[in-house]
Amino acid sequence: MALKQAKVITVTSVKGGTGKSTFTLALAGILSNKKLKTIIVDMDLHSGVIAASLNLKPKKDIYTLVNDYMNHGLKESDEYVIKYNDYIDVLPAPKDPRSVGKINSYYIDIILKKLKYRYDVILIDTNHIIDNINLITFDNSDKIIYLITNDLMDLKNMKTMLAIYKDMNLKNYYLILNEAISNERLSTYEISTFLGQNIDYKIPSNAYIKNMQKILMEGKIITLEKAYQKEKTTLILTEMLDKILK
Ligand SMILES: Nc1ncnc2c1ncn2[C@@H]1O[C@H](COP(=O)(O)OP(=O)(O)O)[C@@H](O)[C@H]1O
Ligand SMILES: [Mg+2]
Structure with a gap:
């Protein structure tokens, strides 16, 4: 059991397909290497991919957890999570x-607050839709990571x-530019000028993970693979995590 409350890190975006699930898994691998007890909560409720990506076959999921909670039939919360390795658990979509x-979303709030006492880090994968579930998730997050691409529609x-964050005077987010999957070539300078703020981290185009299909087929996490320990993506994400966890 964690001694302190978990850090809650949410990976999100304003458009689909920007690399949220890929980077959530990569972050989980780095946290596991750091021996931090981590739960990946798959809050992409309609089309979550975390359990499937890891070749896990869960019997229970967020819905069964909420449903049991509502009907006063809640078992130990361990029963709803599935273990990937000694450090990574998954609460599937x-x-x-x-x-x-x-x-x-009321129950999502309760569940996240309960999980904070059981883990060092809660890592949440989301979809890009601003609904009550995601808003509750953001409210519970210490850091919100926006994965953006070079796509102008995404940037708009x-x-x-x-502007909403600015209105709310909230600064608990990082912008990561995932150039590994972007086509349009706006420079980082053009992007930050357009957004009116700096990009916090950039995954360069040459950091495209060529073995992605094989990794997924085998249910592996790249950052747990020896060959990826010194890869740019691993180093950049490690630097970011160190800053968040400090
Ligand atoms: N750095 C990367 N290298 C290789 N493929 C990537 C990378 N980032 C994302 N992808 C691929 O891009 C697609 C979308 O990524 P995904 O993580 O599913 O996005 P999201 O969760 O935001 O919808 C997937 O096919 C994924 O394998
Ligand atoms: Mg996803």
Whole structure:
């Protein structure tokens, strides 16, 4: 059991397909290497990929957890998570996406608050939609990581989001530019000028992970693989995590 409350790190974006799930898994691997007890919560409720990416076959998920909670049939919360290795647990997204509509964000809030006492880090993968579930998740987060790409449509939405953060006087976010999967070539300078703020971290285009399909097929996490310990992505994400966990 963690001695202190967990740090809650949420990975999100303003558009789909920017690398959220890929980087959530990479971050989990780094935390595991640091021997920090981590739970990945798959809050991409309609189309979560975390359990499947890791070749896990969970019997329970966020929906069963919320449902048991609502019906006073809650078991130990350990029963709802599935173990990947000694340091990484997963609370999977609902197996049946049709049950998502029945999940009330009130319970998500309670569950996240309870998990804070059991882990060193809660790592949350999300979708890019601003709904009550994501808003509750953001409220519970110490750090929110926005994965952005070189795509101007994505950047325009990000600019809108940044204005909201500014209005709320919130600065608990980082911007990571994932150039490994971007096509349009705006320079980092052009992007930060457009957004009116600096990019915190940049994954360069030559950091494209060529073995992704094989890694996924085998249910592996790149940052747990020896060959990736010195890769740029690992080093950049480690630097960022060290700053967050300090
Ligand atoms: N750095 C990277 N190197 C190689 N492929 C990547 C990288 N980042 C993302 N991808 C690929 O891009 C696609 C979208 O990534 P994903 O993590 O599923 O995005 P999201 O969770 O934001 O929807 C996936 O096919 C993923 O394998
Ligand atoms: Mg995803």
